[in-house]
Amino acid sequence: MTPAAAHYTSTGLDNKKLAFWAFIGSECLLFGSLISTYLVYKGRSVSGPTPHEILNIPVTSVSTFDLLMSSLAMVLALAAVSRGDKVWARFWLGTTAFLGLVFLGFQYYEFTSFVREGLTIKTNLFGSTFFTLTGTHGAHVAVGVLLLLTLLVRSFQGKLGPEKAINVEVTGLYWHFVDVVWIVIFTVVYLIQ
Amino acid sequence: MPHRYFLVALGVGALLATTACSGPFPQSTLHPAGDLGFEIDRLFRLLLWLAAGVFVIVESLLIYVAIRYRARPGQPPPPRVHGHTLLEISWTLAPVVILIVVAVPTVQTILRTQRPPGAGALEVSVIGHQWWWEYRYPESGVVTANELHLPVSRPVVLSMTSADVIHSFWAPRLGGKRDVIGGRTNRIQFTPDSIGVFLGQCAEFCGESHANMGLRVVVQDSATFAAWIADQQRAPAPPDSLGAAAREGLEAYRRIRDPASNTCIICHAIQGVSGGLMGPNLTHLGSRSRIAGDMIPNTAEGLARWLRDPVAVKPGSKMPNIGLTEPEIAALVAYLQSLR
């Protein structure tokens, strides 16, 4: 089956994909600024809970693993859509979204327990930088989950054939990017203290 | 068309001429009165000559090209020249050379002017406020505002911070400016080499009355400076030695008002009378030549105008208009003028 009338492009890359890479470049600067601020303010809170006291590495490691597994599911989803396998496409898209929601669930649990333990976004430099950085990441995950669920619904409507694989591919790029950003955050915030 | 450029050049020359004479320009950066100012001025003049040279070359080329190569009727199409590598390399390297010539004295000047101060330097703490300058002399315990006295030919180190927003301390004839930032101590050091009064003002936008945050630096010979220090250290005259009007003024100063924030003693300090820290220390207010951020002459009329309505004089002023009566104002003026 020939790919649907792909518009001629000078590089051979689909416009959406190229736009997406430019977007990722931009997002690198966004997260880079947030992470740099976190690092600049590390250890400079004058009061309130410190990372050492409050971060839960074992639990966060589980959620990190969950996000990594979701990237695997995403790869499998793209493969399924590309070969026109509706059943597995829906399964893997749903799994990816589900694992994303699990990650968000872990984050919700973490945020609420921190608040209970006395760390809010207003408490100190650590609170402000931590919640803003990880919250921005979480918002990106949430958008990703929305994208995945949209694709899932389209699949159920029969509108996600192999000719639409580009949309899944771009969503996958987004999802993997968000995952990579999390690896960096996990390392910088949780592991290196 | 070329005539325009010459007119501009003439204008430039004329303006330069006016500034070359050391006319009445009290905040001029071109008439340094201290080593820091001289260092900077030296670099500036090097840059100015280089810039003038580049300006003349480039603008002349532009004018030349416009005249020489203007289109005339009946010309064949010009040859298609796309580039010339050697030429392009030369005009890339030439600026590099010029910049290196500039960079060397620049880095030397940076290191020289920012090197840690010597042991004998006079230290003054400068605290920027909206919209006035606080000075504290740790050596002698003197606390004053807006008018900074310094001895000539002695290195001075200003250690500066802000009590509120970012300001910038700038007395142009004595050298460059340095920002005054909360949570941070910035230092600027220089040695004034001329006796005189040097005006300055805040140079970092700091709110409504940023324009009204002036300062003056009074550079004196060592004897006069020592006398000034002694005067500033002396306690104010006891109340019974004050004249009748001044004693009424002291009463008005101490009066508790409603709302409480209208009470002078809450914000101001006068040795032996009050300890407020929000506004300038008034213990020796009578010795200063101007008030209100170096904005108004320190005369009876100036003081009265300020007391009558500070906010009208200095928009946004934290010192409120407390509705003083004219007799109160006259009394206060008498009292404040007695605080020499």
Add this chain to the structure above:
Amino acid sequence: MATATQLSAPHDSGRSGLWSWITTTDHKRIGILYGVSAFVFFLIGGLEALFIRLQLARPDNTLVSAETFNQLFTMHGTTMVFLAIMPLSAAFFNYIVPLQIGARDVAFPRLNAFSYWVFLLGGLFLNASFLVGAAPNGGWFGYVNLTSRQYSPGLNIDFWVLGLLVLGIASLAAGFNFIVTIINLRAPGMRMMRLPVFTWMTLITQIIVVTAFPVITVGLVFLMFDRFFGTTFYSLAAGGDLLLWQHLFWLFGHPEVYILILPAMGIVSEVLPTFSRKPLFGYAVVVYSGALIGFMGWGVWAHHMFAVGLGPIADSVFGATTMLIAIPTGVKIFNWLATMWGGQVRFTTAMLFAMGFIAMFVIGGLSGVMHSNPPADLQQTDTYFVVAHLHYVLFGGAIQGLFAGIYYWFPKMTGRLLNEKLGKVHFWVTFLGMNLAFFPMHFIGLLGMPRRIYTYRPELGVETMNLVSTIGAHIIAVALLVFIYNVWRSWRRGEVAGNDPWEGATLEWTIPSPPPDYNFTVIPEVVSRLPRWSVTQMKAIPDVPPEPIHVPGGSYWPVVAALGIIGMATGAVAYALWIVLLSGAVLIFSIYRWAFEPFEG
């Protein structure tokens, strides 16, 4: 040469009326929308400047209050940077780039419309602050902690933060659009090193946009969070560092000035060769130096902070990098002069403005090199010397470059030439006015007048020069009136231009003026960098399309999405969470409808 068959300019077929403009996704219409809107904002910013200059014409003047003055200079700067120069450049990105690369439109036409509407609404939002007497008043650079809630309790800074965040969205969206357009939608044979310089500069500018705007977005979000939610990013009490704002702002702010100047440099690089009848001297070097400027622009930001006390090493390093960036900039000037050398120079108004760019930008560049010197800058920073510098590069440079573009491309966009006599009056009166307005500022600054002060003491001795500057500013205003009259008269009654009134070398001159909806009857096959001048002629473009060309219709979802965004900002400034949430819902809903509506880009 105008071809005889193209003398009557074709109009957009059957698409007229307000609704067609609101829903347009045609890059040419969007370009005109940007141009007209930006020019109106430019006039508003100019009025703000006139009031500033009137207030400063005399020492101890009382024409406006301190608070009003602070709002005037804040809005003047913010307006000129974000609502005038950037969108004027965008007018040309939109109209001209697809024509120069041989495309029918940009890669994402609806995203393009979205960018415009978000820009317009953002600009209106910022100016709406005047209506509630709370225009931004913290300077265009908004240093904390002056702009923190504690020292700026009112709505002024809220308007500023939210307005800039909204405008950032518009710029980012356009950035992605043009990067993809220029890289992916080039006609066959249009290799990267055959792109017109204006298109190259556009590409570099957009790369800077998408990398620099996220940094200020983060800085602004921190300030917004501090002001609205009580976070501690810029809180001294919590141990925060006030310099964090300055670093984030200038990491954006310096690349931003290259965003402001590179498009104008691109225009100059088109106009000079055309009116010298000679190709650009050293095309490759001009392109590389543009790219180098964009790249090196990331390494100089702290030269805005030489008075902050960063220490001798930081000062020396940033002084060095700043001096270095003068080199690719200077190289361009020489390349431009060499283009004219040996050519046949025609002094059209566009050419005069391009030459004016060179003349004035050199002055601004030289004062810039003076600023690059940290010790010297300690006397210059925050004074009128910098105001002189920035106006020489931004008015003498960017604005003159943009006027060159207007005179050059107005015939392509409207099918009619602007009147050359009026154009020359516009140029010379501007030249006089601008030098009278800004040259004295060099001296005013060196004689000790700081920036951003609503009045100054007579003792300073700068009153005459301030008065001269004020007169110069009003002369600029007179020149603008001449220009406006010229545009008004020429739009409908100017001399008909034809395809190629200037004997230009690039693709936009191969098609009618104004172009038909679909731009090119067939996508051209490009065989050289100067298609219309090259010896190897490319295949002629037929007058009518060999087969019907489908042009996408409009869409209203970009407007609705833009309204959702501005609704969120309005809700925030009104402290009404329900408006924020409702607008957010509108935004999400409109994005979905946009994504799934049938639209052939």
